[in-house]
Amino acid sequence: MSSDPYGDRGNKDASIANPRGGSTSHPVKKGGHASAAPGGPFLIGEGMTGGYGSGPDILHDCTIAVEKGEIAVIVGPNGAGKSTAMKAVFGMLDLRAGHVRLDGEDITALSPQDRVRKGMGFVPQTNNIFASMTVEENLEMGAFIRTDDFRGTMEQIYDLFPILRDKRYQAAGELSGGQRQQVAVGRALMTQPKVLMLDEPTAGVSPIVMDELFDRIIEVARTGIPILMVEQNARQALEIADKGYVLVQGANAYTGTGKDLLADDEVRKSFLGG
């Protein structure tokens, strides 16, 4: 790092430099236009190859798709590039090959912000809420790009996650892990997205809370929003999945319906513990 003239060389003095909440994302090129590309699945990242910045390729010809009304799940061992594949679909890394298409449009060149405007809702794995703001303010910030009246959407989210209605004036950072995830999903739903992408929504929550979160996710899917999800808990995730992708070293290893993958001997042995 010593060669970086703009780095902090290990400075830890928080009384002059604020370490919190800063941008961690790699600079992503701006602009670009969407072009019409009719046909194909509702959302598809097709033949994606690429990595972060000028680093080595993490994804190799990886394809992930989700149809309307479906839940698609990406599973795989640690370091397989599951989250990276999700971020590639969302435009957070530079693709050297492949395309991302949403609802009949090629959005490969769009920045993540523009993809939100096109109707993608994304819930990152960590730091996915505004901890110092109240639950209601979190939801309001989710609706930041909307200029119409979003109170109806907020009511729907409170109906979906009743606990959030009770805690609406509490700082989101004071909630439990499961409740925080609900705030995070609720925030992403405030834009009324056409597709919802969840990066390990059950990371770090207890098994009971995990079951509850899966129930809520199924409920969201029943409202007609397709869901693309990365999951560590492969077995439970595949049980609720319409479509499953097993990634190994950044490439598709197995693809099928959730039931097929659960029944597949190879997949069971390698990834589900027999």
Add this chain to the structure above:
Amino acid sequence: MDFLNAFVSLSNYVLIPGVAYGSQLALGALGVTLVYGILRFSNFAHGDTMAFGAMVTVLVTWWLQSLGVSLGPLPTALLALPVGILGTIVLLLVTDRAVYQFYREKKAKPVILVIVSMGVMFIMNGIVRFVIGPDDQRFLDGERFVVSARTFKEMTGLDEGLAIKSTQVITVITAVVVVALLFWFLNRTRAGKSMRAYSDNEDLALLSGVNPERVVMLTWIIVAALATTAGVLYGLDKSFKPFTYFQLLLPIFASAIVGGLGSPLGAIAGGFVIAFSEVTITYAWKKVLGYMMPESLAPDGLVQLLSTDYKFAVSFVILLIVLLFKPTGLFKGQSV
């Protein structure tokens, strides 16, 4: 023993000046804390930003005075203040375009921006001295006292007088209005909430569609308004001298850190803590103690803990104590 005279004397020399000075520090510390919370670095150019804003206001005040414009009993500077704020907004936005934006695009770490702000500080310092000179400037006009010591004595028949300067009243009223406006803006408006969101979690704010350049611009505009107001109020209450604003940097940073960097409420509390410590420690208590104690015990000396020349030592010591024992400050700011 004479509690009434003791209290009047205490108010005259400690409480009222302390409240006025505390309000000025609070306004200054609010600007520092906003930059720290939203732009994520300690802005060492803040004192000189205040000096620049005050300088523009002083120049416009002189021009208005030469035209014969006056606000009657109120200082003409209040009329010039909006122009001063506008001038400072222009200065800060130009500085941001010319300097800070470059480092933001490079994703420079905050500590780099701290050093950059020191460079900006020297430039601003130079501009102010170049334009108005390093000397003391007077620009106060209008009524000097709301209550003068003599009328107070005549009214109450007490031995001690109580003087309330009009600048002190103006300082406190302006500070209350400005702080109320700021909190309303940050907590109630869409733009204010987007600033808090950006401060809390920049990545997620971007994903929510917040435009970072707009947030940065809004922050500089608010900081310019706060700094100019604080600078003009301080100049009216004491006098305008570029170097004193540079020195004010220490008590202002102490206020922001004592209250908890990044916490607007903390900045206000910190301002008053620092102001009152400074005033009480450098005040000669002889008179008050003389009234409070039996005659035989009345002190011979001045009972002044520190000479006023050393007043900056007070903020420095408080700063050290807070950083050693409660580094997050009174209001749990963001510094660790």
